[in-house]
Amino acid sequence: MSNLTTNFNNKTIKYKQLLSNFKSLLKKNSLKFTVQREVILKTLYNSDIHLTPESLHQLIQKKYPELKTGIATVYRTLSLLEESGIATSLSFGAQGKKYELGAKKHHDHLICTECGSITEFVDEEIEHRQQKITEELGFKMSDHSMQIYGICKKCQNK
Amino acid sequence: MSNLTTNFNNKTIKYKQLLSNFKSLLKKNSLKFTVQREVILKTLYNSDIHLTPESLHQLIQKKYPELKTGIATVYRTLSLLEESGIATSLSFGAQGKKYELGAKKHHDHLICTECGSITEFVDEEIEHRQQKITEELGFKMSDHSMQIYGICKKCQNK
């Protein structure tokens, strides 16, 4: 499975800092810093909504048409970002996956199964428990992801 | 590919009970009870490992060749089972999805990124917090999923 090495953890971060983290991650794993990878990272950073690989690809094609970035590269880079903990993906069953930078600050997700909206939240207590549980089981945690599915307030009032 | 699963707190329900739940769910939603749906449920029930749609399909074809169950039906039924909370899927990035019956008792997952093994666990405190958080946010929770990624004990000692 994944064999990437990472060493920084995720806090709210300026793009410059993020980029520098990304670069050192690449170097550490003998990967190359390419203009496509940068553009993908930057576009994700500048988007405040969760993007699908497809929509991210379209955004990039429109903004940087001269690059002719292929969809395969978008998929590959998103996987890379996810494996290294820089981005996170949310599963939407039939509707595919959506990505976001996980670099802001760690948080979990409430997903409305009616309208697809995503609400983020952080709960220290849960984070704590997770740490404790993994320790008890002799597991060395590197990452986690949690989603709660249900119906949001708006959709309940319809 | 590794596959061992450890169950803690495994309150397995009887197949008869599960089947009856499934039937009433179908009726409630004006869906029909078909032999294909039963075979898929039963095969999932009888497997103690997490199955991909593809491997589930192969198992069924081998055991019930006269049914000529199509892969599309397997996918459709798995989605149905997941939506209704009877089964859960775990994402494995490039390696696709794996399904299990969620009917035993709710649990979360520790996934080893080294060997791919899955360990299940339940933590009441986390379950509690989840409930509380969703209530506070006016959300009506129907389901949730949590995965912790890291390195398992075995793989650490290599």
Added chain:
DNA sequence: ATAGTTTTTGGATATAATTGCAAAAAATAT
């Protein structure tokens, strides 16, 4: 049991995601 209605099915088709490969770009060595 039979006929009428509704839903599901398998197969084909369409879309999403991944992978192989030769050419191109990036890093390294000279």
Added chain:
DNA sequence: ATATTTTTTGCAATTATATCCAAAAACTAT
């Protein structure tokens, strides 16, 4: 700077997953 090595890229091919549709099966009402 240029040549050599390593990795990435885009495209095409493949595999995974979802959807369309006509025929078949399940249910309902007689």
